[in-house]
Amino acid sequence: MEFTSFNKRLEYSFRKYWDLAALSNYQGATLFYRDVARRIAKLHIAFEQCGLQKGDKVAICSRNQANWGVSFLAALTYGAVPVPILHEFKAGNIHYLVNHSEARVLFVDDTIWEGLNADEMPGLSVIVQINNFKFLYAKTEEFFQIREHLNESFGKKYPNDFEPEDVKYYEDSPEELAMINYTSGTSGFSKGVMIPYRALSSNVQFAAIAEPQMHQGSEIVAMLPSAHMYGMTFEFLFEMTIGAHVHFLSRLPSPKVILNALADIHPCVIVAVPLIIEKIYKSKLKPLIDKNKIFFKVPGLNKMVQKKFLTELVHTFGDNFEEIILGGAAFNPEVEEFFHSIGFPYTVGYGMTECAPIIAYSHWNTVKPGSCGKAVVNMEIRIDSDDPVNVPGEVQVRGANVFLGYYKNEEATANSFTDDGWFRTGDMGVIDRDGYLFLRGRSKCMILGPSGQNIYPEELEAVINNLTYVVDSLVIEDEGGLTALIYPDYHLGELDGLDRHGLEERIRAALPDVNKLIPNYAKIKKIEFLPEDFERTPKRSIKRYLYQRN
Numbered sequence: 001m002e003f004t005s006f007n008k009r010l011e012y013s014f015r016k017y018w019d020l021a022a023l024s025n026y027q028g029a030t031l032f033y034r035d036v037a038r039r040i041a042k043l044h045i046a047f048e049q050c051g052l053q054k055g056d057k058v059a060i061c062s063r064n065q066a067n068w069g070v071s072f073l074a075a076l077t078y079g080a081v082p083v084p085i086l087h088e089f090k091a092g093n094i095h096y097l098v099n100h101s102e103a104r105v106l107f108v109d110d111t112i113w114e115g116l117n118a119d120e121m122p123g124l125s126v127i128v129q130i131n132n133f134k135f136l137y138a139k140t141e142e143f144f145q146i147r148e149h150l151n152e153s154f155g156k157k158y159p160n161d162f163e164p165e166d167v168k169y170y171e172d173s174p175e176e177l178a179m180i181n182y183t184s185g186t187s188g189f190s191k192g193v194m195i196p197y198r199a200l201s202s203n204v205q206f207a208a209i210a211e212p213q214m215h216q217g218s219e220i221v222a223m224l225p226s227a228h229m230y231g232m233t234f235e236f237l238f239e240m241t242i243g244a245h246v247h248f249l250s251r252l253p254s255p256k257v258i259l260n261a262l263a264d265i266h267p268c269v270i271v272a273v274p275l276i277i278e279k280i281y282k283s284k285l286k287p288l289i290d291k292n293k294i295f296f297k298v299p300g301l302n303k304m305v306q307k308k309f310l311t312e313l314v315h316t317f318g319d320n321f322e323e324i325i326l327g328g329a330a331f332n333p334e335v336e337e338f339f340h341s342i343g344f345p346y347t348v349g350y351g352m353t354e355c356a357p358i359i360a361y362s363h364w365n366t367v368k369p370g371s372c373g374k375a376v377v378n379m380e381i382r383i384d385s386d387d388p389v390n391v392p393g394e395v396q397v398r399g400a401n402v403f404l405g406y407y408k409n410e411e412a413t414a415n416s417f418t419d420d421g422w423f424r425t426g427d428m429g430v431i432d433r434d435g436y437l438f439l440r441g442r443s444k445c446m447i448l449g450p451s452g453q454n455i456y457p458e459e460l461e462a463v464i465n466n467l468t469y470v471v472d473s474l475v476i477e478d479e480g481g482l483t484a485l486i487y488p489d490y491h492l493g494e495l496d497g498l499d500r501h502g503l504e505e506r507i508r509a510a511l512p513d514v515n516k517l518i519p520n521y522a523k524i525k526k527i528e529f530l531p532e533d534f535e536r537t538p539k540r541s542i543k544r545y546l547y548q549r550n
Contacts, residue, residue: 005303006178007077007169008196009204009241010136010412015164017216017243025067025250026221026261031066036073037167041073043133045153049146050126054079054106054170057180059103061094062130064226064248069236071107071130072226079170082179083192084227091115093190097182099123101192101407174198180407181229183353184497192407195229198357200237202378204398206358207238209377211269213322215413218241223253223276229357230328232272255279262318267377270321273328273381273540274335277346278465280316281335286308289338313344314482322365322487328540329350330439332462340369348372351438352425354416355379356399359425371436376401382422392440392454395429396422398533428456445544447477451522457481460524463517467510469493469503472534474542478549481525485547486531504529528529 003009017033019464024030031039052058056073060082062068075082083093087109091485098106098121107130108116118137127137135147146153158166172178182211208212214220220239224231226248239246247265251257255276262270279546292305321344331348339346347405348362351357352373360381362373375381378400385393402423405413416424427441442455445539449455462508464473469492474485486507493503508527515523534542 004206005171006176006201006461007079007172009201011167011169012078012243013243014167014448018164020216020243020347021245022240023069024245024247025066025124026247026265028250029066029478031070034162034164036066036070037164038162039067039070039133040074040077041158041166042150042154044078045109045157046146047074047080047105049153050105050143052078052080052125055081055177056105057081057083057101057103058105058107059083059085059098059101060107060130060227061087061089061098062107062109063087063111063233063250064222065109065130065250066131066248066249067239068107068226069246071128072232072236073240075105075179077169079172081177084179084232086182086225086227087112089438095120097190097192101180101182105343112381145538163517172197174201175404177404179428181227181232181353191409191412193229193544194404194407195356196404199401199403200233203233203356203358204238204241205378206361206376207234208242210361211322213268214239214242214244217242218242218269219265219267220246220269220271221258221261221265222246222248222313223261224271224273224328225259229353230351231271233356233358234325244399249510255283263318265317268320268322269349270317270324272324272326274331274348275540276336277324277326277339278332281332281338284316285313309408310342312346313342315322320516322347325346325349326359328460330419330458332465334462334466336369348440354403354405354423354425355397358439359395361395362436366435367437368432371432371438373437374435375437376400381431381437386431387445389433390429390430390431392428395427395437397425397427398422414492416503442544447475447482451520453521455522458481458523460518464524467507467514469498469507472536472542474544474547476525476547476549482522483549484524484527484528485534486527487530528536 012031014037018048020033021030022033022036058080060071072082081351083103085097093130102123104125106127108127110131113136125139126135126143129136135144135345138144178200179195179200180192180256181195182192183323220235222235224235226232226236280293325347327349345364347367348363351359358376359379361376367373375489380398382396383393384396420542426444427442430438439457445457447455460475461473464470469489471487471489488503490500535546536542
């Protein structure tokens with residue numbers, strides 16, 4: 001069916017898939033579509049009785065879980081504006097974002113609530129504990145009474161039980177504000193990205209075209225933060241429109257937890273960030289590859305070894321998936337080259353919060369290695385360069401996925417668009433004659449070399465990150481040269497009998513080999529070590545602006 005309203009699409013879905021599993025907490029409870037619809041209906045009653053108006057903001061700050069999905073959908077289908085906030089933000093950031101968004105309601109995880117202070121968020125009418133929907137705070141005693149008698153109110157409104165035909169959701173229009181998603185980005189402070197309903201509809205349309213094997217009953221593992229557009233759209237919202245079953249990893253998604261979940265659930269598509277794949281490559285595959293290098297050089301044995309690696313990898317990721325879609329950051333070139341060589345079904349897409357999020361994608365068996373695909377349905381890409389095939393320029397986009405602007409920030413909005421209406425992504429890239437986009441780094445991160453050369457630190461970091469014991473790195477300009485900030489895996493070093501000093505010296509000793517692999521004008525002069533991981537954005541990118549020195 002065709003829908004002009006995104007909420008009406010959800011309404012149709014809940015009615016059609018009433019008896020199917022919808023949302024699960026991994027190794028925990030499962031909510032069927034009828035259960036989710038019933039909880040949404042109860043929250044709509046509470047919203048109405050507490051005076052929430054269409055267009056009012058509803059903040060949601062919680063780890064991934066089924067009730068996160070219920071809360072988000074309840075706000076959206078009521079006609080309110082959900083404001084997802086990453087649960088890993090510090091209390092001061094959460095207070096700021098709740099206030100900046102002018103939220104009237106806050107859904108919050110009980111563990112997060114311990115660090116918050118209602119007095120710091122004076123605009124809130126109600127604070128709701130997301131685990132059980134009890135009110136933690138209410139501006140008036142009357143609101144507490146509304147929650148106390150909610151089941152009674154529900155029974156009065158639906159005296160003959162709650163049936164599929166009782167599902168009736170707010171009818172939105174394409175240009176209307178659907179939600180606000182805050183992102184700090186890698187080179188600035190948080191801005192509230194205003195996502196219209198047309199962008200949600202367009203991204204869902206793309207997903208249906210890109211993954212036609214997904215349908216009612218399909219299983220998906222939600223391992224990315226639901227508060228971020230990438231995970232929200234492709235691990236949750238799209239699935240809710242087709243009757244799929246979402247399994248939230250409600251614990252910290254470590255590689256071990258993720259692999260166990262994939263083995264248990266056997267998802268038909270896996271949505272992830274490159275870091276997860278790179279960790280598995282580094283810890284499990286690279287040692288084996290190094291041991292079997294000689295076999296890769298013998299033509300007959302090479303194919304056998306590659307097939308063995310491919311079979312083992314497919315099994316590791318649950319056997320049942322059509323492809324792994326990677327996004328949110330660049331893929332390490334060495335890892336990508338290996339995965340491509342053995343025919344592993346992965347693809348790297350490209351998107352931004354401001355596009356809710358998808359911009360470019362190609363299926364794994366058509367994409368060109370090193371690219372992030374072509375412009376998706378309803379989107380156009382151009383490169384701000386006199387020679388876009390050979391000379392990198394800023395990637396600029398337009399289409400249905402593009403946001404409305406930044407909330408209460410007209411200056412940032414104006415600076416983000418060209419005079420002829422294209423969104424300026426801030427990313428640098430080239431686009432080949434077949435339409436494939438190849439990224440070359442963030443324009444704001446680009447460093448000018450000694451003779452005017454463009455140095456893209458991400459390319460240098462990809463080489464450094466291949467070193468044993470390096471978890472992640474950041475290359476910065478420092479006193480006229482380049483310094484590599486490195487966060488090492490001290491624990492792995494201890495397992496290998498290295499103390500802190502020995503591990504750092506081992507990495508420093510590899511610097512000449514690193515510099516052999518990069519251009520002369522981009523050589524690393526020195527290395528500094530960090531005792532803790534880098535500060536990161538919701539999509540796990542390093543907050544580069546915190547570490548700049550010039």
